[in-house]
Amino acid sequence: MKRYALFPGCTVPAQMQNYEISAKKVAEKLGIELVYLEGFTCCGFPYEAKDTFKQKTISLRNLAVAEKEGLEVVTLCSTCGSTLTKANHLFKTDKKYRGKLEDALKEIGFEYHGNTKIRHFTRMLYEDIGVEKIKSHVVKPFKGVKLAADYGCHYVKPAAVFDNFDDYRRPHTLDDLIEATGAHSVDFKDKMACCGAALLAVDEKTSVNMTKYKLDNIKAAGAEGMVSQCPFCGIMYDVYQNTIGAYNLPVFYLPQLLGVAFGIDPKELGFKINQVKATNLLKKVGA
Amino acid sequence: MANEVVFRVQRFDPKKDKEPHFKEYKVRNEPGMTVLDGLLQIKAEQDPSLSFRRSCRSGICGSCAVRINGSSRPCCNTQISDQLVKGRVQVEPLANFDIIKDLVVNLDTFWGKIRAIHPYNECGEFQNTGKALMDVSADDLAEIRKTEGCIFCASCYSDCEALRSNKDFVGPAAIVRAYRFMHDHRDKLGKKRLDELKAKTGNAVWLCAVCGNCGEVCPKLIPTNECIASYKNSWFADNKAPDGLKTTAENLEKMGRVYELDDFALRMREKLGLPALTPNNAPKLEPILKKKGVAK
Numbered sequence: 347m348k349r350y351a352l353f354p355g356c357t358v359p360a361q362m363q364n365y366e367i368s369a370k371k372v373a374e375k376l377g378i379e380l381v382y383l384e385g386f387t388c389c390g391f392p393y394e395a396k397d398t399f400k401q402k403t404i405s406l407r408n409l410a411v412a413e414k415e416g417l418e419v420v421t422l423c424s425t426c427g428s429t430l431t432k433a434n435h436l437f438k439t440d441k442k443y444r445g446k447l448e449d450a451l452k453e454i455g456f457e458y459h460g461n462t463k464i465r466h467f468t469r470m471l472y473e474d475i476g477v478e479k480i481k482s483h484v485v486k487p488f489k490g491v492k493l494a495a496d497y498g499c500h501y502v503k504p505a506a507v508f509d510n511f512d513d514y515r516r517p518h519t520l521d522d523l524i525e526a527t528g529a530h531s532v533d534f535k536d537k538m539a540c541c542g543a544a545l546l547a548v549d550e551k552t553s554v555n556m557t558k559y560k561l562d563n564i565k566a567a568g569a570e571g572m573v574s575q576c577p578f579c580g581i582m583y584d585v586y587q588n589t590i591g592a593y594n595l596p597v598f599y600l601p602q603l604l605g606v607a608f609g610i611d612p613k614e615l616g617f618k619i620n621q622v623k624a625t626n627l628l629k630k631v632g633a
Numbered sequence: 634m635a636n637e638v639v640f641r642v643q644r645f646d647p648k649k650d651k652e653p654h655f656k657e658y659k660v661r662n663e664p665g666m667t668v669l670d671g672l673l674q675i676k677a678e679q680d681p682s683l684s685f686r687r688s689c690r691s692g693i694c695g696s697c698a699v700r701i702n703g704s705s706r707p708c709c710n711t712q713i714s715d716q717l718v719k720g721r722v723q724v725e726p727l728a729n730f731d732i733i734k735d736l737v738v739n740l741d742t743f744w745g746k747i748r749a750i751h752p753y754n755e756c757g758e759f760q761n762t763g764k765a766l767m768d769v770s771a772d773d774l775a776e777i778r779k780t781e782g783c784i785f786c787a788s789c790y791s792d793c794e795a796l797r798s799n800k801d802f803v804g805p806a807a808i809v810r811a812y813r814f815m816h817d818h819r820d821k822l823g824k825k826r827l828d829e830l831k832a833k834t835g836n837a838v839w840l841c842a843v844c845g846n847c848g849e850v851c852p853k854l855i856p857t858n859e860c861i862a863s864y865k866n867s868w869f870a871d872n873k874a875p876d877g878l879k880t881t882a883e884n885l886e887k888m889g890r891v892y893e894l895d896d897f898a899l900r901m902r903e904k905l906g907l908p909a910l911t912p913n914n915a916p917k918l919e920p921i922l923k924k925k926g927v928a929k
Contacts, residue, residue, distance in 0.1 A: 388891055
């Protein structure tokens with residue numbers, strides 16, 4: 347059984363437990379163990395605005411926790427993934443900066459050697475399990491259902507720190523996993539548009555306008571639902587959706603979609619927490 | 634060997650058209666041909682009415698930026714063969730601007746924002762102090778060099794996600810330019826550049842959504858996100874950050890997390906069979922956050 351350290355982040359354990367529980371269930375089904383480690387904090391992303399050096403220290407402290415256990419980190423949040431990967435990249439490539447970071451970690455009793463690998467849950471599924479194996483688990487196919495893929499900006503950006511595992515302008519990994527369930531991943535205008543979540547604490551109007559732009563484009567493309575892999579995108583597209591307009595676009599997290607397709611009872615996948623109800627779509631596939 | 638590719642070009646003539654529309658052209662693609670070469674071929678052989686900006690043809694002047702397959706960049710240093718999607722290339726004018734005709738946009742808003750940050754060295758009157766005139770430190774020079782490559786092609790402005798939803802945002806290029814002068818101690822205006830703008834526009838200078846597009850599209854590989862973050866840091870230090878961001882940072886300092894795992898969250902976790910998680914990691918984070926920041 348493959349073991350990974352699950353990096354829960356802030357938003358998932360406090361608000362998006364549907365994402366977390368479905369990821370756990372899907373992982374179990376695929377023979378993966380997601381381990382909870384003591385001592386993970388926030389990835390450091392919100393501290394970028396206040397102090398980028400301390401932000402990197404927060405990130406690396408988390409990576410040191412995982413290094414000690416010898417486990418690869420798997421994140422559910424695109425932004426956690428990017429923040430940790432960026433800090434790790436800097437630590438490994440900038441000698442001068444690395445020294446300063448090592449000193450800062452030493453002061454709080456941590457040591458890091460740059461050995462922790464970080465991947466997003468979706469990327470881990472794509473690379474370690476593979477589309478074909480995932481297809482083989484599908485018992486309730488989403489045949490002909492039109493779904494829109496929502497990657498989240500930080501799933502593939504900054505491209506330079508992600509070994510170009512997916513094209514940041516036209517990524518395909520999430521689309522491929524959506525289509526593994528038999529669904530059709532629809533193309534829509536400005537597919538990689540940002541949800542605006544990072545501006546929620548600065549200017550709600552701008553933030554919500556950004557969300558609206560993408561929801562409008564997705565609706566115009568005839569999608570019946572969305573598939574997200576970032577909890578903050580989830581807040582914008584799911585929790586805020588009804589305050590923006592009557593879109594009636596259920597937002598699945600990828601493992602919720604996979605879980606249903608694998609025949610797991612939707613009640614076990616936390617659908618109660620989803621604000622826009624997926625009842626009709628679930629009926630359509632007989633779940 | 635030449636092969637035939639399709640250019641899907643957005644056309645718009647305000648004198649004739651109500652809406653922009655796409656027109657397709659067949660282009661003979663020779664090895665090494667750029668998207669600009671393709672546009673020039675169309676103009677010379679098929680449609681002289683096609684309008685686009687170009688000048689140096691060598692990635693220096695910054696005038697020929699367009700959106701190629703949805704992503705902005707100068708078309709003179711972009712090879713057709715790298716951009717083909719199913720044998721086609723889509724070419725649109727820069728976004729976040731009004732179209733004058735076809736691929737030519739009105740850049741007044743972009744230049745207005747660059748001008749607003751005083752994009753030049755405000756060193757005051759020359760006084761002979763007997764000291765060397767070029768005594769910028771090596772560290773500062775390294776920061777300045779990071780930004781000096783900017784050719785004002787406006788690709789970052791065009792692909793800015795926040796700007797699409799709020800045209801008041803100053804945009805990446807202007808912040809990068811201001812960052813350059815923040816590290817030039819000969820300059821007397823320094824941080825005041827964006828302070829002044831903040832006084833005029835309020836939170837509009839904070840509207841970067843951290844989407845990361847500007848850093849990806851910059852043809853000169855300027856670390857725009859780093860420059861913007863550094864500016865935010867200096868405002869934070871001066872207590873000029875928006876309240877929402879201050880609260881978020883405070884939460885992180887106090888709890889090690891942005892959101893509290895409150896009773897409701899803990900009950901939900903228990904119901905779903907998820908571990909409670911250590912609700913408070915603050916003791917371990919405090920030393921990091923108390924430590925005086927070390928600037929890069």
